[in-house]
Amino acid sequence: MADDSSSSAATKTEEKRSWADEESEEETISTANPPPDGNEDSERLDLKKIEVLSITEDKGKDKDDVKDVDKDGGVGLLDNPDDSDIKAVPSGDTVYSSALRFEDLNLSKELLKGIYVEMRFQRPSKIQGISLPMILTPPYKDLVAQAHNGSGKTTCFVLGMLSRVDPNKKLPQAMCICPTRELAQQNQDVFLKMGKYTGITSFLAIPADSANYVPVSKLPPVTDQVVIGTPGTIKKWTSARKLGTRGIKILVFDEADHMLAEDGFRDDSLRIMKEIQGSSIAGCQVLLFSATFNDAVKEFVSRVVKDANQIFVKKEELTLDKVKQYKVQCPDELAKIDVIKDKIFEFGQKVGQTIIFVHTRNSARMLHQTLSQDGFECTAVQGALKQGDRDKIIKEFKDGITKVLITTDLLARGFDQSQVNLVINFDLPVKYDFRSEPDYEVYLHRIGRTGRFGRKGAAFNLLCTDRDRILMEKIERHFNHTIPEVPNWRSEEDFEKALKDAGLL
DNA sequence: AAAAAAC
Known part of the structure; x- marks a missing residue:
């Protein structure tokens, strides 16, 4: 691919330290996607315009989750979940202005009603x-958007899909x-x-419960305008010719880094993307x-x-700030269990609800x-359960009936329950193919299950082996953030103090 | 060894 590393200085400087991971990463995309020649000035203007507007935005009014409002009785009490600097990098010469109100987006009145x-x-x-x-301005460029956990990404793409779909056409369009x-x-x-008043319908493309299994070939074709699902089932419906792709004009990958990771869903994702782009x-x-x-x-x-608009968020410090993290040295595995029980x-x-992450399905069960x-x-x-059981346990937790949920990385990403105030890493996340390395992204996603929408949260990392300690050190180094230690795993007072410091007690 | 899906 073309690599015009003489891309505008504005792009480079504006983008500095904008990504979550490492400084060295920032130039990867900016140089890999150079703006067309002669657009440097408009690039710079676009950036300025968006940044100025975004800075003047109201604080403390943002929210992403209706439960937030319901349970807290007012989002005004919450900190702005995304105070961090957002860097927008338009790919071409289209000028975008940040929307300060939903009215600025030319949404239908039905959609506005859903929003409000x-x-x-x-x-x-x-x-x-x-x-x-x-998303909404022609010529409808692709978009790569990074936004930290709990800042409202779902709303972005759901609104995007809802407003680009034609409710009068009865075929999949998003x-x-x-x-x-x-x-x-x-x-x-x-x-x-959100789409309640629009009349737009959706199809949930996930595997049917095996109890009442019907072959796809026996099922009617999808006429809903929006399809939301997992890769395997989407592929299955598509290849069975029950899910048309010719009308699709907007394709969203949630948790896109994982969907395009080599050890993630890259092959499936690319196949679906190519299929849709081809038809x-x-x-x-x-x-x-x-x-x-x-x-x-x-x-x-x-x-x-290529040629995508990009939004980068400097967010790792912010995420790590909102969620107070701790490490707890435990002499052995049994002590870890005692910490869970007694503390x-x-x-x-x-303080609320707790999610405990473990490494395997079996350890979740045990x-x-x-x-x-x-x-x-x-x-x-965990993923080995029958779908019905998975659904039931998730529902009970979301309804607040259960307070403590043990899980694998099944729920590491995206799972949104505002009442979760505590995340426990019973096992630290490690890379799939290199287990002496922490999985930094999964770590961030896990602790991002708490502290949603500016709310307070705490995460406890339970360590017992030397390996654990090394993993923890690597995580601290990676995020350039020292994680305080709970001095004594047996001490009530130490945990109490930790929670107080986290603002939870 | 997590995860999705597989009939």
Whole structure:
């Protein structure tokens, strides 16, 4: 691909330290996607315009989640979830202005009603204000958007899909691909709420419960305008010719870095993308959203979607600030379990809900069994469960019926439950193919399950082996952030102090 | 070894 490294100085300087991961990454995309010759000035102007507007935006009014409003009785109490600097890099000479109000976006009145009445939003959050004009303004360029956990990404692409779809045409026009069934379901829930008055319908493309299995060939073709689902099922419906792709004009990848990662869903994602781009009549806009984009994926992304608008968020310090992180040295595995029983159950219930992450399905099952036997009420969810059980456990947790949920990385990404105040890394996340290396992205996503929308949260990393300690050090070094230690794993007072410092007690 | 899906 072309690599015009003489791309505008504005692009480079504006972008400095804008990505989450490392400084060295920043130039990867800017140089890989140089603006067309002669556009340097407009580039610079575009950047200025967006940044100036975004800075003048109201603070403390943003929100992303209706539960937020319901349970807190007012988002004004929350900090702005995305105070961080957002750097927008338009790819061409289109001028975009950040939307300060939803009225600025030319949305239908039905959609506005959904936004205000159902979602109870007041104004676009920063990422929404900047990304929505890019999504909705012709010539509908592709978009790579990084926004930190809990800042309102879902709203961006759901609104994007809803406003680009023609309700009068009964065929799929928008598609959203997600890494887990749970996330697909959650996104559809948001879609249904926001699009309630639009008459636009959706199809949830996840595997049917095996109990009432019907071959796809026996099912009617999809006529819903929006499809939300997981890669395998979308592929299956497409190849069975029950899911037409010719009308698709907007294709969203949620958790896009994972969807395009080599050890993620890259092959499936590319196949679906190619299929749609090959058949789409009007041409298809691709939107890639995630809180994280590591070096490798970023490089790949810049080759997959060339000439894309880009939004980068300097967000890792912010995420790490909002969620107070701790490490706890434990002499052995049993001590870890004691910490869960005596400290986490003790304090966790007081402050809200807790998610405990473990490495394998089996350890999720085992830990659940151990805790349940001793009368500690909790549930566990992992991919080996039947879909019905997965759904039930998730629903109980989202309804607040269960307070402590044990899970694998099934729920590491995207899972949105504002009442979660505590995240426990019972096992630290490690790279799939190199287990002495931490998985930095998964770490960030896991702790991002708490501290949503500017709310307070705490994360405890339970360490017992030397390996754990080394992993933890690497994580601290990577994010350039020293994680304080709970001095004594047996001490009530130490945990109490930690939670107080986190603002939870 | 997580995750999705597979009939």
